[in-house]
Each structure stands twice: as C-alpha cells, then as structure tokens.
Amino acid sequence: MPSRKKSPTIYDVAKLSGVSISTISRVLNAPDMVNSETHKHVMNAIDQLGFVPRAEARARALQSTARIGVLTPFFTAPSFVQRLRGVASTLSKANYELLIYPVDSMDHLQGYISSIPLMRNVDGLIIMSLSLESQDAERLSNNGMETVLIEYSHPQLNSILIDDEHGGRLVAEHLLGKGHKTFAFLGDIEPPERFSIHPVKSRLTGFKQVLHDAGYSLPKAYIRSCPYMQEESRQAALELLSLPKPPTAIFAASDMQALSVMKVARQLNVRIPQDLAVVGFDDIDVADHVDLTTIRQHLDESGRLAAEILLNRVADPSRPPQQINLPLTLIERQTT
Amino acid sequence: MPSRKKSPTIYDVAKLSGVSISTISRVLNAPDMVNSETHKHVMNAIDQLGFVPRAEARARALQSTARIGVLTPFFTAPSFVQRLRGVASTLSKANYELLIYPVDSMDHLQGYISSIPLMRNVDGLIIMSLSLESQDAERLSNNGMETVLIEYSHPQLNSILIDDEHGGRLVAEHLLGKGHKTFAFLGDIEPPERFSIHPVKSRLTGFKQVLHDAGYSLPKAYIRSCPYMQEESRQAALELLSLPKPPTAIFAASDMQALSVMKVARQLNVRIPQDLAVVGFDDIDVADHVDLTTIRQHLDESGRLAAEILLNRVADPSRPPQQINLPLTLIERQTT
C-alpha cells in the first residue's frame, strides 16, 4: 500500500538530526560553512528521511526559479523544434528548467505576455518567431523580465535575426547559376502574417530582386501564397505546376513546403531536378534525408545562442541588449 | 528609462485600496464573497498598480502548481515531438504549464526521477519511452506523484502502450502480400537498448514470426542493428543493399531510419518501390510528405491521451492506474 505520507520538510530533518533548520539549509547550500561532523549527521538524517527541498518554497525564498520560458507558435513545425532543441541543450547544461508556452492565437500570446512577466514564474523568456506589440515589448523590458527575441526585434530587447532577404538572394543566384529561366515562389505571405511572423516576404523580396537584376521577372501567377499547412501547400504547388508554362524552379519558403512541392511533382511525374528544381529554406533535419537543396539557417545554433544570451543577461542584467545577425548559407543537394 | 521598480504585491494593493490583504485575495479567488463596492475599489487599485499575483507564492500557499512535467529522450526526434504536441495541446487547453526535461543519459534520468517527485515542482509526470527501474517506479507511486508512462509500463503507474509485435506482423504481411521474397530489417536492437527504450526488438519479433510462418527466413546478415543516428543508419542501409543478394524489401524500425534507407537507395540508383520496398514505423509528419509506407501509431493521439489521463488522475488520485493499448495500422503509400 502506497504510504501517501507527505514528504519530509526541513523541519523534520532538523528534528531528527538535532540541529536547527538553518543548519540544514546550510548543509545544502553552503556545505563549507558547517562542521564536517554536523554535516555528516545531517546528511544521514536527510538520507534517512529521503528529504529533498521543495522547489516552490526554495524559489520563493531565493527569488529566482532557475526556469526559462519559451513562447513558440506551431509547436508542431520541425523548424521550431530544432530551435527548441538548441535551447534545451544549453538550458539543461546550466541546470535550468524549460517551460514551453505553445502559442496558438493572438489572444493566447497576449495572455502569456501580460501574465508571465509579472507572475515571475520564469527568470527569462525566449520568444520565437512571434511579432510583439511595441507596448508589450516595453512592458517586458520595464518589468525587468529578461527576454530574447528570435526572428523579431525590438530596441530594448535582445534579438537574434537572420537576413531573410539575403537568403532569398542566395536562392536566386543559385538557380540562375543552374541556368533556370522560369521561376516560382511558394510561401505564406498573406497580409497580416497572423501573430506568427515567418518573415517570408523578405525572402521573396531578395529572390525577386536578384531575378529582376538578371533580367527575369516573377509574374504574380508564379507567386503562390499559402499557409504553412500541408494541404494548402500541395494545392498551391499543383496550381504552379499546372500553369500553361510551368516554372522550372520553385523556391519554397520553408523546407516542409518544399517537401509538399516534391510530393506533388512525384505525383505528376515531374522529375527532380531534371524537370524541376526545388529549393527550400531552414535546413531542417529531414532536408538532408531527402536531399533537398536549401538555405541553412542554423536552427539549433540559434536556439543555443538565444539561451546563452539569456542566461548571461539573467546573471548580469546590466548588459545592454544585443542584436545578433546569423549568417545564412546555401546547401546544395540533389534537388537543383 | 526602464523604472526597474519591483512589481507590486498584494500588500501594495491592500494599502492603496484601504482594505486588508485577505480581501484582495478574495477578490481574486472568490469574488462573490466580497461586496460589489469593495470589489470595484480593489479592482481599480489592481489595475492602477498593474498587480499580478506571483506564481511561486501562490503555488506555495495553494500546495499545487498547475504544471506537468514531461521526461523525454531525444528531444530531437520527430516522433517524440509529435507526442509532445499532443501533450501540449491538451495541457494548454486545461491551463496547465508544460515543463520539459530532456533526458540525455541514464544519470540524467536518475537525477530527475529522484528529485522531481520530492521537489513537487510539478503536479504530474509523463515519461516517454524511457525504461524505469522498478524501484524508481515505486518511489514515484509511493510519493504520490501522478505519472503516465508511454511505451513502458509498471503495474502501479498508468501507461500507454502499443503492440509493437503486431506492428511487425502487419509489415511482414503487407510485404508478403506484395510478393516479396527477400527481406531485411534495420533498427536499434543493441542489447541494452540504453536508457531509452524504443521497443524495436518486438517489432522485429513480429516481423520475423510472420515471415517464418510463411516459409521465409530472415538471416542474421539481413538484420542490421544500428543506432538511431543518421550516419549509422545510412551505413547499415548501404551494407544491406550491397549484399550479394540484396533484399527487395526493407523494414526500418522508425520512419527516420526509413528515410535514410531511401536516401541510400537514391544514391545507389535503386528504384523505390520497383527494386526495393521500404516500410517505416511511426507515421511522423514527413512520412506523408515523402510517401512512405509505414505503421501509424497515432503519436499525437498518444500524447493527448497521456495528458488526459494524467489530468484526470491529478484531479482524482484514487482512480486505479490504467493501462491503455493503442491500435496500430499500416498506411500504404508509394514506397511499397
């Protein structure tokens, strides 16, 4: 029968070992301030009772939680997960806990933003690919909540950015180099871009610009805007490939969407790369598996970096906010 | 200039509104116990100060945290992430926070297991695909820490299982139906299976059994054990396809490994499915994208279910532990 006895507190240990609670606390938090005999005694009592300090209580007394929160949209998408992976590894090394706040809607985000900083249930916040109202950003900053933004920036907060336009340019140059003449673009550039910013427009801008400079155009019909979801991406890809004069190269604004393009191509018996070149963006794990040419944005690294910056700031809040720009590289594989 | 003033406490609100802290607390937690005039007053003060109760303090007084922890290995692998997605969606609906504990090693796991239940920093625990020492499981149970195990079971804890042998059988039957005669298996069946259990052996057992019953054998050389990592999987796939008499069908114990097989096949100009059939296991998101035939194990659903069971148990700890078995289905796509 599980003896649902409530777990022992520092008082129980104190009583058992015949010293005061402060000594117990010291044994745990500053072992060299206590006599080694006493130390041994106390440790015995601790072991005997199976005592472990209660986290919430400790956090309250300590005024710190050793916990970092991450706000992320589409907890579902591989690119976010890979970032998260970077964050997780750094945090776990530093013995911080990782709290995930999945954001499904603008309201959701608002709710989190307004309560988290004040609840003080985390020491710092990483906000991934979410656009932030200026006043919210200021609130975070004013409340002294250390924050790192990824793929978005605000003068008062740390941020990690990538040069999406440059990414678009890289793709165009690569495709041009391969001798392509008809291009298409597929990505989520719907006006509001909703709460989640996937800075797709900039990728398109860079792409278009280089194409334009080289004397090629990218007519409206060859730019398909569609949400990230699989269904929509496929539909868009299908329409692109059914054009009277189909493109010979498609730049998809994310690797997952590139996969959708590839799937449709397969169904249509369009050979890749012979009949159609496909380039993605992100370089998620599977990109390598399926030999997709793509723009590498060091997702893991960006997460790691974000966590490191945050931890530094938590340790020393006086540092000025940093704005970091991560380089982008084109990884050529078999789809171009 | 950010006025780094510490955020207001319940005492500040009390002072401003001229009532006692208990009244403030009541306004927040039991509004109908307080006069509507007072209520209005207090709310004004709260708004004016921008007061929000501090989470840790609340948790301490309330003896509950509204927070669920998830222990997961390979935070990296898509299959785990998809489970997590299910967990996250349920939790977020129920207003629970999600704490992730990435497990990289046996020590890591031990550390978590021994401190979490006693720290009481979560109300419940979901343990994914990790093997648990019997004494640890009992400790969790004895300490009254509500726990749901996924892909592992213990009589005193809730668990969600899948019938891996059956999955293996499904694959064999499917392949047999397609007329294949030479089979191979690729998966991580190294003896200790390390701390993370990916119950690959059972999949192999079921697979072998059906093959055997049908009069086919699966010689040692056609069973390649390799860790989950991409490099190793590719190497193994390469060796399999370089056998004097290469298999015409490969069953990979996970979708990601199946992708590795497909990649190698591509490099070797082995056509899929004409020259080689590939079947995976998991049905992760990308499986659909790359048209991989695989065994669907409802990853999202398993996560959702785990979270639901956990929440129920947290609400009513007297319920007996549940053991749930999730069905498996073969999803036929283009690789067979």
Added chain:
DNA sequence: TGCTAAACTGAAAGTGCTTTCAAAAACGAA
C-alpha cells in the same frame, strides 16, 4: 590558564499568497 580570533550554530525575519476564525457591520424582523 586566560584571551582573542575564527568557526560554527540558532533564532528570527523575510518571501507573497491562501485560508481559517472570529469580530464587525449590515440587514431584517419583531
């Protein structure tokens, strides 16, 4: 042996909230 400095320990205050208990206020009916 006596003195001082160093090492150790305990009492108590602080952390920010919930909740119980009892007192005060308000209300109604007689």
Added chain:
DNA sequence: TTCGTTTTTGAAAGCACTTTCAGTTTAGCA
C-alpha cells in the same frame, strides 16, 4: 429599537525555505 442573522472583513497562522545577525564554541597562542 433591539436582537438574531447573514454578509463582509481583518488578523493571524500557515506554506517551506534562505539568510542575516548575533551568540556560542572551539582553537590557537602566549
């Protein structure tokens, strides 16, 4: 108006730790 209810409210006791401060031991040395 007065007494008995019912509704509101405040004081204070948790909750389980950390940490400061002051007091007590101990050790070292003359």
